[in-house]
Amino acid sequence: MPNKGKSITILVAEDDEDDRLLMQDALEENRLANDLHFVFDGEELMDYLLHRGDYSDPKSAPRPSLILLDLNMPRKDGREALKEIKSYPELRQIPIVVLTTSKAEEDILRTYDLGVNSFIAKPVVFDSMVKIMKTLGTYWFEIVELPDQNA
Template identity: 65%
Template sequence: MSARKKSIVILIADDDAEDRMLLKEALEENRLKNTMQFVENGEELMDYLHNRGKYTDKDQYTTPGLILLDLNMPKKDGREALKEIKEDAHLRCIPVVVLTTSKAEEDILNTYDLGVSSFITKPVTFNSLVDTMKKLTQYWFDIVELPVIK
């Protein structure tokens, strides 16, 4: 893995504290060295991406190289946030992976229509989550070339 790929920040947008903790543990289980940042709703996600509010420190809250996005969040849901990200010329090239409990065909179709990079239904068991995160990190950090976004 190149030094550039190791430095990519993963931004995880999920309102469920337990899901955030499990995701962090599953990624750490896979010895992922990337910095992980967490937001709890779509409004916080957009504030982070635009360095607004409590996210003004650009050194601490750098532009992520990958966003893991839950769809069902308060204030602004993942669908609305995804639409805003993909309509923004500066943000649209950030890969967004939907990671949600939804299995609704409508959500799958709508998020791909909005420009999501991948749609993953959250695994039920921790071991399955670890396995899914292993595959996800192999794909996004070992196989594909991600753009450097500043």
């Protein structure tokens, strides 16, 4: 298991409070919520990643091991944020999984064109979310090799 023992920081960009709670509970159920951070929209996501404003202290905004990104958020949506993240060489290595209610073929194609690592339709049932988070955790933190966050 390549990443066992390494610190796992998950950053969730999600504006819907119910979806945030569902994800948090599912991550906790799978013991993946030890370093979980939430941002409300794409603007706040970029502030977090670039250590601006409320996130100027890197200790309160550690580099994420994985970003879970909703597409439909206020101010700056997930598509815009994804494009901006991938434009920064120091950020483009962070794996990004779109987790959204959209199942539109256009969104799927566009986000992959912009560099997303995976696209998942957000389940509405808790058990399904738990299974998705377990699979994501196994894949991203036990199977694949991720770049060293401190490099």
